[in-house]
Amino acid sequence: MIKKNNVNFFQVAQGVWGMKLMFVNVFMIANRRGVRKGWVLVDTGPQGSADKIIAMAETLFGVGTRPSAIILTHAHSDHSGSLEALLKHWKVPVYAHEYELPYLTGKSSYPPADPTVGGGIMSLFSVFFRRKPLKLGNKVKAIDMAESRIPELPEWRILATPGHSPGHISLFFPLNTTLIAGDAFTTTKSESAIYLLNSIKQLSGPPMYLTPDWESAKKSVVKLAALHPRIAVTGHGPIIRGHELREALDNLAENFDELAVPTSGRYVKQAALADETGVLYVPPFKANTKFVAATIITGLLAGFIIARQIHKSVA
Structure with missing residues (x-):
């Protein structure tokens, strides 16, 4: 952990830093190459986090700095909660997968949480999480997934990793195999308040209470495990590296149904359906x-x- 100017953050890898905001991580990536040098913010944490994010940015990059772009792994409220406040301070483009745009432009709410899964207090509290969409209009752009990157961050690959949300994405830096996985998987037990708030390490599947498509979630974990990352950070939990990461992620990919999928729940037998227009179908509760x-x-x-x-x- 690094503490400067009363700001606590941590270094993930060369040119990559993270900060825990309550129980959610956000990340800042320095762009090393290309015509648009600068840095990119990944996710914006829960509502009320804007001042801390700005303070971290100014500690790392200087007073008055702003990112060249903001990219969202997905638009759940704990990852997009401070986005509107930050856009009042920074006039920068926002990127998300096409299938996340309905939840950022006022067109659709997310599928309801499933508080019956996971057995932890966070699962029960998930019914209070915001589902209603933000209304950013043309401030948000769809990522060109054919290019699998954004112009402001050309060295990083962007991978579609749906399941936890319809348009969930992860970011991967091939040079040193650093992975920012969002909530495709986590490095703590997201259903447990004790694990979540204290960042107790345990590589796990996506948060059960907000994952409406388990078959897609499994495919996404298998895809990420095949990258063989040496460093991984997620939306919830601490950094995990090296052999510990490889062993745990391979185990999760190979035994996803047993380790990650609830034994019962709203979305276990039938997934919610969504496309670029928003949610199409939600199984009965x-x-x-x-x-x-x-x-x-x-x-x-x-x-x-x-x-x-x-x-x-x-x-």
């Missing part, structure tokens, strides 16, 4: 008594947390 009881407990816990915050603000 079937609640059980265990889920109802867990929902009541979660509601009481949420009420307690809110009451404490109100008390603190009044006191």
Whole structure:
């Protein structure tokens, strides 16, 4: 961990840095070549993170700096939450996969979360995550997946890795085989608040509660494992490297159904369907008594947390 100017961040590889914002990672990549030198921001963290991202950027690249572009691995609220605030400060292009554009241009909401899977408190709280789309209009551009790169970052390959979201992408730097996997897989147990908030290392599948297409998610992990990355970072969890990464990622790819897919859940037997226009079909939700009881407990816990915050603000 690096601390400068009261900003905490970490180095992933040469020219790549990351910062944990609550329980989500964002990344900054220095562009070494091409006519558009500078740096690119990958994901924007949860709402309220803009000031920390700007402070990290100015610590690394100088006061008044701005990225040449922002690229989103996907548009879930924990990865796009500070995007609107950052665009008020930086007038820069935003890139996402064509299948993510409906959730960034006001055309479609994401499929509902499945709080019945994973068995952790984060799964239960997933029903409170924002599903409604942002409304960026022409501020966001579709990535040219035929080129598999953006002009502002020509040395990095962009790979379609759907499953966790319809247009999820990952970024790969072939020169030193560095992988930014977004939530195609994670390096912690995203369903567990203890693991997630403390970045306890455990290479795992995508967050269960927000993955509506498990067959595509499996194919994406197999694709990423075939790259044999030596360094990997994800949207949630710490850096993983070398033999530890290779062994764990190969194991996940080979045993994805057993290690990553829930035994039951809304999307296990039937995936949500989506295309460039947004969500087309969502399987019906079937609640059980265990889920109802867990929902009541979660509601009481949420009420307690809110009451404490109100008390603190009044006191």
